[in-house]
Amino acid sequence: MIASVGTAALTAGLLPLRSDITPLSKGFGYLPVVVAAAAIGGLGPGVLASFAGFVTFNFFFLPPYDTFVIGRGEYVVVLFVFLGLSLLISALLARLAERAEAAEAREHELRALQTLSAELVALVPGPEGYESLTSNLIETFGFTSAALFVQDPGSRELREQVAVGCEPGTTPLHREPDPTKRPLEHLPLSVGARVLGLLVLQGDRDPVTPAESRVLRAFCDQFALALERDRLLRSATEAEVYRQSDQVRRSLLAAVSHDLRSPLAAIKASVTDLLGDGIQRNPDVVREALQSIDNEADRLNALIANLLDMSRIEGGMLRAQLEGVDLAEVLSTCVDRIRLQYPELEVKVSMDDASVVRADPVFLDRICTNLLENAAKVASAEAGSVEVEARAADTTTTIRVIDHGAGVPHSVREQLFYPFFRMSERQPRLGTGLGLAISKGFLDLMNGEIWIEDTPGGGATFAFSLPSVSVVAG
Amino acid sequence: MKPSRILVVDDEDHIRAAVGRALDARGYLVEQASDGDAALTVASTFEPDLVVLDLNMPVLNGLEFTRILRTRSSVPILVLSVREDATDKVAALDLGADDYLTKPFSIDELMARVRALLRRASATGPRSLQFASDDVVIDLDAHLVTRAGDEVRLTRTEWNLLEALSEHPGKLLTHRWLLERVWGEGYADDVEVLRVFISQLRRKIEKEPGRPKIIGTDPGVGYRWLLRPAGEEPVS
Numbered sequence: 196m197i198a199s200v201g202t203a204a205l206t207a208g209l210l211p212l213r214s215d216i217t218p219l220s221k222g223f224g225y226l227p228v229v230v231a232a233a234a235i236g237g238l239g240p241g242v243l244a245s246f247a248g249f250v251t252f253n254f255f256f257l258p259p260y261d262t263f264v265i266g267r268g269e270y271v272v273v274l275f276v277f278l279g280l281s282l283l284i285s286a287l288l289a290r291l292a293e294r295a296e297a298a299e300a301r302e303h304e305l306r307a308l309q310t311l312s313a314e315l316v317a318l319v320p321g322p323e324g325y326e327s328l329t330s331n332l333i334e335t336f337g338f339t340s341a342a343l344f345v346q347d348p349g350s351r352e353l354r355e356q357v358a359v360g361c362e363p364g365t366t367p368l369h370r371e372p373d374p375t376k377r378p379l380e381h382l383p384l385s386v387g388a389r390v391l392g393l394l395v396l397q398g399d400r401d402p403v404t405p406a407e408s409r410v411l412r413a414f415c416d417q418f419a420l421a422l423e424r425d426r427l428l429r430s431a432t433e434a435e436v437y438r439q440s441d442q443v444r445r446s447l448l449a450a451v452s453h454d455l456r457s458p459l460a461a462i463k464a465s466v467t468d469l470l471g472d473g474i475q476r477n478p479d480v481v482r483e484a485l486q487s488i489d490n491e492a493d494r495l496n497a498l499i500a501n502l503l504d505m506s507r508i509e510g511g512m513l514r515a516q517l518e519g520v521d522l523a524e525v526l527s528t529c530v531d532r533i534r535l536q537y538p539e540l541e542v543k544v545s546m547d548d549a550s551v552v553r554a555d556p557v558f559l560d561r562i563c564t565n566l567l568e569n570a571a572k573v574a575s576a577e578a579g580s581v582e583v584e585a586r587a588a589d590t591t592t593t594i595r596v597i598d599h600g601a602g603v604p605h606s607v608r609e610q611l612f613y614p615f616f617r618m619s620e621r622q623p624r625l626g627t628g629l630g631l632a633i634s635k636g637f638l639d640l641m642n643g644e645i646w647i648e649d650t651p652g653g654g655a656t657f658a659f660s661l662p663s664v665s666v667v668a669g
Numbered sequence: 670m671k672p673s674r675i676l677v678v679d680d681e682d683h684i685r686a687a688v689g690r691a692l693d694a695r696g697y698l699v700e701q702a703s704d705g706d707a708a709l710t711v712a713s714t715f716e717p718d719l720v721v722l723d724l725n726m727p728v729l730n731g732l733e734f735t736r737i738l739r740t741r742s743s744v745p746i747l748v749l750s751v752r753e754d755a756t757d758k759v760a761a762l763d764l765g766a767d768d769y770l771t772k773p774f775s776i777d778e779l780m781a782r783v784r785a786l787l788r789r790a791s792a793t794g795p796r797s798l799q800f801a802s803d804d805v806v807i808d809l810d811a812h813l814v815t816r817a818g819d820e821v822r823l824t825r826t827e828w829n830l831l832e833a834l835s836e837h838p839g840k841l842l843t844h845r846w847l848l849e850r851v852w853g854e855g856y857a858d859d860v861e862v863l864r865v866f867i868s869q870l871r872r873k874i875e876k877e878p879g880r881p882k883i884i885g886t887d888p889g890v891g892y893r894w895l896l897r898p899a900g901e902e903p904v905s
């Protein structure tokens with residue numbers, strides 16, 4: 196383009212003046228055209244401009260004019276010097292332009308890599324982080340879709356984790372043998388000899404250039420390191436979780452064995468005492484010993500039942516049979532039982548009429564009994580009273596068991612519902628250490644909640660709520 | 670004879686009551702306390718001949734109780750513990766408790782330990798320096814051990830160990846106590862050294878070193894001199 200137009204324009208411009216200027220100077224006039232063509236268009240246009248200049252110079256400006264015949268020997272030399280010079284300039288300029296272009300491409304390459312690396316460093320482990328990274332990658336390189344396969348830690352197989360710009364599961368893991376389809380870019384993500392993943396890129400674009408390929412490979416190496424980092428981090432976290440749960444299990448085991456062994460020790464001591472020969476005994480004392488054995492056997496049995504419930508709750512094997520339960524009925528049964536157990540205890544009940552809650556009646560009974568027993572123990576230690584109240588709100592009914600003991604500090608209110616939690620090592624455990632944990636477990640199964648409040652004037656209030664059932668009159 | 674006075678300290682009501690009943694039925698005078706604090710108060714007025722002590726207690730636990738009681742009294746202490754409290758048990762013995770029993774225990778075992786501790790505490794007069802077992806005769810005074818009439822040569826350390834053990838017949842001596850006593854402070858944790866010397870000593874004085882009758886082992890806790898001086902029957 197530049198070569199032909201420039202040559203034609205110059206020729207037209209110089210033509211009227213051709214008699215006034217020496218032929219040699221006119222020849223130099225074509226050189227800027229050649230330089231311009233080569234600088235802008237590269238080697239091809241430069242060479243074209245050289246030859247166009249060579250021909251037109253000869254035809255129009257070397258006497259005899261308007262023929263290809265060359266009049267004088269020195270003109271032949273001038274003509275070929277012009278041609279040689281033009282070609283040389285074209286070649287040099289073209290090489291320069293190429294270099295500049297390569298430098299620019301390289302800079303672009305580095306910038307792309309830098310952007311992606313920065314993203315890799317800040318990568319949030321998991322599908323979301325990988326997805327945003329992958330979409331940036333295909334945008335940078337002009338692909339339309341990509342799929343990321345990551346090695347499954349268990350089976351060590353590659354699984355598709357991210358699909359951008361295409362339906363999940365449609366990207367083939369292996370190279371398509373079908374030549375009619377557009378070739379895919381398969382980029383392994385590996386650290387050392389271990390393949391951690393595979394990136395498959397697809398799109399309507401020219402085949403990847405060597406420069407781009409270099410960037411992609413460098414990116415993949417870094418991506419693989421990021422994957423490895425995430426994997427190690429995950430396994431470290433898992434190890435930490437395992438260590439902690441192991442610790443919990445050990446302290447649970449210690450608590451369980453202590454709690455099981457205490458009643459057992461009392462039973463064994465009493466029995467071996469009674470078995471002793473030749474000892475004069477008061478019948479009342481014998482009866483007392485037998486009574487103690489009976490009580491401790493019951494305690495052991497209750498503890499085992501609680502342990503079983505706890506493990507059923509934790510194992511997800513317990514299901515609530517939800518039905519409309521008359522709260523007054525359950526509460527009065529539990530209160531009667533506690534009054535029988537603690538004859539000196541004063542229990543006050545206050546509740547709305549006809550409160551019906553959606554609950555499992557057996558679970559509800561266990562929860563109420565449990566809270567009442569705890570409160571009764573606190574009250575009998577402090578010679579106090581216990582109040583029970585039930586209040587229905589719009590959708591839930593809240594039951595409160597109120598004692599006037601020492602109360603529960605805020606710092607341990609959550610932990611109090613952990614199995615075998617004790618407020619302090621120094622404090623004797625009141626029950627089996629499982630009652631509150633089981634109550635919480637039951638309430639979780641019944642869409643209820645349990646929490647601890649301060650009793651006005653001192654003491655603890657254990658409150659739990661259950662969904663109300665609206666009773667339609669008539 | 671005046672009945673021996675025993676203080677039973679345990680926070681578990683049923684165990685305390687059972688132990689109390691059993692001791693009472695066997696003619697001992699019993700007082701009870703449900704924590705270390707109360708026990709210290711009772712001990713100062715009741716003046717027990719023996720304390721049966723649970724380690725795992727609220728308010729003032731067995732270890733703290735032992736430490737305080739030892740500053741004012743040398744009354745024998747029998748520690749009750751569950752197996753999980755192994756380190757506490759050793760700590761209690763190091764603090765001056767005399768023996769231990771693991772829960773659950775039978776009353777017969779308890780009574781055997783109680784009798785042994787009371788007898789040892791009431792033993793008065795000059796300490797016996799002669800022991801005999803099968804054909805082995807140990808005479809601490811003459812600094813001589815003979816086996817079937819032949820002299821058994823003991824090294825200096827072996828002698829010191831023998832003396833330390835025989836000084837408290839029947840009493841459970843912890844590794845730490847023996848090590849500090851024989852080797853000196855700073856050796857308290859060198860249980861391996863102690864084990865080597867015990868085994869050397871046994872080879873020299875026991876008839877069957879694999880089934881010792883003179884130096885008994887309480888695994889993980891310590892050793893016990895099983896011989897009773899002059900004509901008494903062996904301890905458990």
